[in-house]
Amino acid sequence: MSIEDEIALEVVSVDKRFGSVHALSDVSMRFRRGRVTALLGENGAGKSTLIRVCSGVHQPDSGEVLVSGKAERMSGSLAAKRMGIAVVQQEPQLVSQMTVAENIFLARLGSRAGTSLHHRSGLVAEAETLLAGLGLDKELPDLGGRCAGLSAAERQLVEIARALAADPHVLFLDEPNSSLTRKETDRLFDIVRRLRDRGTAVVLVSHRLGEVYEISDEVIVMRDGRKVGEGSVDALPKQQAIQLMAGERLKAALDLAESATPKASPAGAVPVLSVRNASGLAFSNVSFDIQAGEIVGMAGLVGSGRTEIIRAIIGADPIFGGDVRLNGKSVRFGSPRSALRGGIAFITEERRTSVFYGHSISFNLTSNVLERFGRFGFFSERKRRAFAQESANEIGVKADNVDVGIRTLSGGNQQKVLLARALASNPSLLILDEPTRGVDVRTKADMYRQIRTLAHEKGLAVWFVSSELDEILQLADRIVVVRGGEVVDSLARGPEAARVVASALGEKIEDAATTVLASGMA
Template identity: 40%
Template sequence: MTSARLQPSDGRDAPVVEMSAITVEFPGVKALQAVDLRLFPGEVHALMGENGAGKSTLIKALTGVYAYDTGTVTVAGEQREFSSPADAQAAGISTVYQEVNLCANLSVTENITLGREPRRLGRIDRRAARERARAVLARLNLRIDPDSTLATHPIAVQQLVAIARAVDTDARVLVLDEPTSSLDADEVAELFRVVRALRDEGVAILFVSHFLDQVYEISDRMTVLRNGQLVGEHRTVDLPRLQLIQEMIGRELTTLEDLERAATRQVPPGAVPRLSARGVGRAGALAPVDVDVHAGQVVGLAGLLGSGRTELTRLLFGADRISTGDLHVDGRPVRFRTPRSAIARRIGFSSEDRKGEGVVGDLTVRDNLLLAMQARRGWLRPIPRRTGDELVQRYIRALDIRPADPQALLRNLSGGNQQKVLLARWLLTEPRLLLLDEPTRGIDIGAKAQIQQLVAELAGEGMSVVFVSAELEEVVRICDRVVVLRDRHKIAELDGADTSVDDVVDLIARGGRS
């Protein structure tokens, strides 16, 4: 996975930053493998890749958060090794994160000059600080009151203040990590105006985003990573969207030869959906979506990271509050204000964040298996010991959880067996609808095949399943219908029996347009 060495469009400049053969290893994981990155002055450079591709690790290696095991970083022709973000900032590299890292209780002026306040007679010169803040805001053509408290402004304005702070430090390189994820169209347009102004002043800008339309609108060049390796460096105008998507997700999609593609399960005429969503969305997270899930069907959600797959599953489960639209279960209107309401309707949800929102590593396999069932009963009605033991043993055998020891601490199990425990937890509640967000991510091929086979068997027994996966081959193989999302919008819905990976990739690249 190597890229051609491209020169900037007019050939006038050398890179202001050049990272060469950067390798970062964690225990048991090689997060980056000999990755190169070049940032040129006066360019917006997009860093692209799916979740786990290594984007965040590369940024942290550049900005001094992570030490790298091998490789070199050169800034303005001088080899550097930063021990902290402060070192990187002193060298002219500033980062604005998705979550604004400023002091909301301070004024705009105080945030812009914090740590570098002008002083007079040993005290902060507030008048000089205010004038300096006015000057940098005027330079960016931002109409923001420097005396206003940062917390009084929306997140979009706070991000612009963070950029103004970076400009005040004379940044030569500005890293923007998912800056548009919480912004509406007008706010994105204002952010891009500021980005273009800085680019035209000669600042090198590293832009990270999962929104393809925005990437193609703002970037001059792209670097694509996959699985911790460099796939390619391209001028944006030379890289068709279809090729970008193929580079990001790879063409060597996993083939599980022992799992036949299931025949599409048909819906009887006039059947009432088990779950029906009409115009369901959440402001700033997901545009209104329609989707039906019938009994005994597997409905897949396909799209790149950031497309809205996870946001939709969380809304269907009540993990996030719906702001538009309506939900119906078996034809009756419902409003899930909490996950407990969904569980009461016999809906289960396996989060993509297995460690953060799923399993509890310090509890035993037994305790993890019984958590959802106990929550459904209520904590004042403990599960009888014998009943719990029988259920745990039954599901350990049914899902082939290894080791088959209910008293083993969950953190000591492999990722695949942890995922089986999480699925078994929900199966114990006898759900009628199961929402599975990335249930096969990060597990070995054997466990992956077992989980895919289990999903097919559950649907065959009448359970409804919503299945989310970044592996498109997996989605089209086991799903009866595929809902395709891009940039937080539903763009198409396909019959699983007649759908190929290429069909889905093409739709994402075209935005659903024919």
């Protein structure tokens, strides 16, 4: 029997309920050694619940999990790790005050921070050896530095290194590259191929289907807590997988998203946001306008200065010179909170820094507008809950009610809660940084529809940054392209993809098609 025929992990007729939610229903599947299996499905399909069952976080209500052919009832994630099962989470769970090396070997250290200098230097040396073998030594050079200062991509790489430090037989990767550039993703995929070649069973969860089909050998599709399809990547092509994931619901969502048309601004209308010759930490001499009812997409490679421009406008970073006007009035915000009071709502790309995971949907949704529900020292929880429920229903949050913990929601539904929270302050400008990072194709289509409705029917000005070229082309009424911290192009809706990529890369249009995959925007 070849190594590819050996079953590393098997799920047999597993059921799992959370109250009235049937998260997993009679699910059976196998993950083979020396194979990369893509686990696909929209948010809420049951993928994360399945991973938690397989890694000991949740116990199945019925059914079995077999490890190397033996039924196991894992008491928790540490027990799963001892059996060779590791998970890389979408949102890295790092101890910020510990060093990179300490976080990589956290399972060995427990929760003890501040290890001795001698022990710490030994961990750094061991981490250097591990990362060199994985080809990540240049991406994480300061192994003795604290994790508090790492970027989102660097935090994700530490999470990956920590999982691989245990030399697992089964590795679950839950949206591992949602914060990575194309170059970093290529490096990750090199690691995945090496793991596959030495017999590891790799299970990849990702909504970037092009990349999924690039690296995977097999595909399993889930919908509404059930397995609805499986096969090799040749037997189950991408379009068929998409239909299995969402079926007619996806078509309906896409039709709705396409139905909205831009709301034309009156001649001579004052822009909601006008930026002239602004400079900041990573950009200079930037100028652009956003009108009421307009969706402006800002395109460019990772590191081009897109996010830095946003951070300066909302007061998170300093802005040097130039003029910024909001609804015709010159403004210079000192903090994101003051920008919110001034009429700008912002949703960051890093959901983990915005969600209050220990609280309810209601708390998360209303945290910016608590003054609405009380006066003269009195606070009405009933009014807050009613407002939260109405807002959640309007934005399409899938939950029994707004009293449940936000941690119980899928990533896509958490993102919807953040959108509802931003809208609760009645902003005139909505800024979205990577608005659909880590959400499935149907949730993306649903969010596109909501954003178009907000802009084209309700007159909200929307400014969004995305690394996904398809998203820029689908959603934006106008595209502003940034390269090297400068605005280098502005295009009306519907340009050729090559024009956007060429502007972002500084290449000729005829050469752009050959470099789309290398751009980090694909």
